[in-house]
Amino acid sequence: MRCYRAGMRDGLPIALGYFAVAFALGIAAKNAGFSALQALVASLTNNASAGEYAAFSLIAAGAGYLEVAVMTLVANARYLLMSCSLSQKLSPETPLRHRLIIGYDVTDEIFGISIARIGYLNPWYTYGAMTVCIPGWGSGTFLGVLMGNILPLRAVSALSVGLYGMFLAIIIPPARKNRVILALVAISFAASYAASRLAVFAGISSGVKTIVLTVVIALAAAVLFPVKEEGEGHGA
Amino acid sequence: MEHNIWLYILVMAGVSYLIRVAPLVLIRREITNRTIRSFLYYVPYVTLAVMTFPAIVDATQSTWSGLAALVAGIALAWLGCGLFPVAVLCCLVVLAAEFLLV
Numbered sequence: 624m625r626c627y628r629a630g631m632r633d634g635l636p637i638a639l640g641y642f643a644v645a646f647a648l649g650i651a652a653k654n655a656g657f658s659a660l661q662a663l664v665a666s667l668t669n670n671a672s673a674g675e676y677a678a679f680s681l682i683a684a685g686a687g688y689l690e691v692a693v694m695t696l697v698a699n700a701r702y703l704l705m706s707c708s709l710s711q712k713l714s715p716e717t718p719l720r721h722r723l724i725i726g727y728d729v730t731d732e733i734f735g736i737s738i739a740r741i742g743y744l745n746p747w748y749t750y751g752a753m754t755v756c757i758p759g760w761g762s763g764t765f766l767g768v769l770m771g772n773i774l775p776l777r778a779v780s781a782l783s784v785g786l787y788g789m790f791l792a793i794i795i796p797p798a799r800k801n802r803v804i805l806a807l808v809a810i811s812f813a814a815s816y817a818a819s820r821l822a823v824f825a826g827i828s829s830g831v832k833t834i835v836l837t838v839v840i841a842l843a844a845a846v847l848f849p850v851k852e853e854g855e856g857h858g859a
Numbered sequence: 860m861e862h863n864i865w866l867y868i869l870v871m872a873g874v875s876y877l878i879r880v881a882p883l884v885l886i887r888r889e890i891t892n893r894t895i896r897s898f899l900y901y902v903p904y905v906t907l908a909v910m911t912f913p914a915i916v917d918a919t920q921s922t923w924s925g926l927a928a929l930v931a932g933i934a935l936a937w938l939g940c941g942l943f944p945v946a947v948l949c950c951l952v953v954l955a956a957e958f959l960l961v
Contacts, residue, residue, distance in 0.1 A: 632943070633941075633942050633943070635943065636942060636943045636946040636947065640946070656864065657864060658864075661864050661865070661868065664868055665867075665868045665871060665872075668868060668871070668872035668875070668876075669871050669872055669875045670875070671875055674871070674875060675871070678867070678871050682862070682864070682867055685862070687862070688862070688866060688867065688870050691867055691870050691871060692870050692871075692873075692874050695870070695871050695874040695875060696874050696878065699874070699875055699878055699879075700878065701906060702875075702878055702879045703878045703879070703881070703882060704902055704906065705879075705902070705903070705906070706878070706879050706880070706881070706882035706883050707882040707886060707899060707902075708899040708900075708902045708903060709882075709883065710882050710883050710886035710887075711886070711889060711890060711896070711899055713883070715887060715888055715889060719884065722880065722883040722884050723880060723883075723884070725883060726876065726879040726880030726881075726883045726884070727876060727879070727880070729879040729883075731906075731907070731910060734903070735903065735907055736942065738903045776920060777920070777954065777957055777958075777961070780918070780919045780920045780924070780953060780957060781919075781950045781951075781953040781954040781957070782950060783918040783919065784915055784918055784919060784925060784928045784932075784949045784950060784952075784953050785946040785947070785949060785950045786946070787910075787911045787914065787915040787918070787928070787929070787932065787949065788928065788932045788945045788946035788947075788948065788949030788950070789942045789945065789946045790907045790908075790910065790911045791911060791929075791932040791933055791936045791945055791949075792932070792935075792936045792940065792941060792942045792944075792945035792946070793903075793907060793942070794903075794904050794907050794908055794911075794936075795932075795933055795936035795937050796936060796937070796939060797904065798904070799937055803901075804901075804904050807901060807904055807905055807908070808904060808905075808908045811904075811905045811908035811909045811912075812908055812909075812911075812912040814909070815908070815909040815910075815912055815913065816912060816913045819913050819914075819917075820913070829914075832909075833906060833909050833910055836905070836909045837902060837905050837906040837909060840901075840905045840909075841898050841901040841902045841905045841906075842898055844897070844898075844901045844905070845894050845895075845897035845898035845900075845901060846894060848897070849893050849894060849897045850893070850896060850897040850900050850901075
């Protein structure tokens with residue numbers, strides 16, 4: 624299927640980036656007392672870098688189940704927004720089983736490439752991406768626990784920007800065509816920089832910052848510059 | 860109290876899955892409210908932009924190599940290159956920059 628193969632193609636750079644990130648995550652899992660198998664299962668059932676990292680840190684500190692649940696909720700709450708956005712990208716006729724499977728792997732990156740498709744999202748595109756990304760994510764975590772710090776720092780450093788490169792490839796082309804999006808990207812960069820550098824916000828987790836900034840900026844844009852009818856059905 | 864790691868994993872997995880799948884299952888129709896539609900239309904751009912910067916300059920060993928990757932990525936994406944070329948170029952820029960800097 625063409626969509627499936629396109630998803631695998633676009634998912635490949637994500638999978639490579641995932642491997643590097645998951646490798647680092649595996650080290651955190653090991654510190655929390657996870658075996659390689661447990662870390663693998665945690666990654667395959669969570670698919671969330673910040674969420675898993677936050678949970679591992681809490682578990683390492685001996686936190687209770689409720690605390691871990693709340694932390695997972697907060698660190699992953701942005702996926703709630705992304706799923707809302709993605710729900711509008713699915714044809715209303717999309718059957719329940721597809722919704723249940725897509726929901727399993729709504730990550731920053733897979734959401735990013737799925738939302739960038741023209742017209743309604745064909746679930747098979749997302750499945751293609753999942754087919755390469757999930758093994759990358761799982762094996763990275765597994766090997767991270769087993770092998771710790773074998774990968775040279777320079778390689779980790781280079782691989783880690785791959786994900787951001789992909790984000791840029793998603794947001795910049797529409798920003799070139801649409802001045803509102805261009806302004807939003809610039810404002811988001813500036814606001815995100817301020818939130819990460821100003822001491823006032825130091826106590827807030829990056830997941831919470833992402834949610835608050837997203838809601839505030841996107842809502843202001845929606846009120847000030849509502850999208851015109853003809854452009855609406857096509858997402859990005 | 861002794862904690863079981865498998866129970867931790869179950870809790871994490873349950874929360875992660877529910878918040879992702881609930882909107883997809885519950886919002887079955889197209890939303891007609893123009894403000895909500897516009898909001899959801901802008902969400903991806905804002906959230907990806909927020910997550911990209913300054914995280915990209917913090918992810919690398921040197922701030923400058925991350926900044927170089929950011930500029931190169933924006934330039935290449937502006938010219939219309941796809942996900943893979945932009946991602947690979949960003950990685951190569953960091954490798955090259957850190958070869959000189961670190």
